[in-house]
Amino acid sequence: MSGTSATRASSETRVASEAERQVNYGFLRSNFPFSIRLLRGFVRRESQRIFDEVGILPGDASVVAILALNPGITQTKLCDSLLLKKSQLAVILRGMSEQGLLVRKESAEDRRINTLRLTKKGEKLWEKLRERIDQHNELILSPLSDGERRALNQLFDKIIGGFETRSMPGDVAAPDAD
Template identity: 35%
Template sequence: MARPEKNEPADADRNAPTATDDMLRAFIGYNMKRSFIVVREDLQRVLDPLGLKVATFSALSVVVENPDISQSQLAQVLKLERSGMVVLVDALEGDDLISRNRVPGDRRTYALRATPKGRRLWEKARAVVDAHETALFGPILDAGERALLLSLLQRVSSAL
């Protein structure tokens, strides 16, 4: 008996009823998760040519917006463990996108600041992310709906 091709379903799968997740789709959180997975995968695809990950883009964005932010503050803003933040900051510093600067009077704290190279890359990345969101959401949501979705997500995020 011939074996099915790699991407071809086995006979048992071909004859099985179609599985659904209709009950789960009644939940906001489930729909947010499914949407997030698609958005994140596509966002990573467009950030890859710039040498950025979603996490490093996020961290760089916060540092650009908040010069001299501490690693602890950055971790709070991004809702990450401080230990995980060290890896992100090391990666950004290693790529010369941010610098760690001593804080006078505090030997334990470093102020993070985007380097000129980091600011230039962030500008490119911002344009790529803007285009990504327009391409991804433009066909399904008009500008008003996108603004409403963003506003609602920001409200939920702030409240939780």
């Protein structure tokens, strides 16, 4: 290959390599649902490492958190709070029960209703998980100042509150296409 051809090939390879690394998102960067999708993908990728270290499936982590924060919650309320289908939650709860992480107890008020709470083993898992969640949150929010973090949390609270006032109990978001 002559010197000119080699230079041109090297230049084309560099341009192609740069094109592979940079994507022009254009208006999508200001499109909230798209930005959330990107952010969720980045967070999910990093989260997998954390959940693997703790020994829990990513979908179980939110269930453990809600159970730890709301001992005695009903399965229906848990389902509604996490926007899960009943069948999805049933699979998660079955697995957690088999691992000895939670117990179901008949409600004192209505024997048709079961309440859920973590076992001692589940509480120990929660302590470990909570520490890792805090570390993960710090990593994600590290580019933001304390004031920006507060503002972001207030904005998310406002957006989520808007959905909560428009949603009916039992409404479930469409499953992820990912």
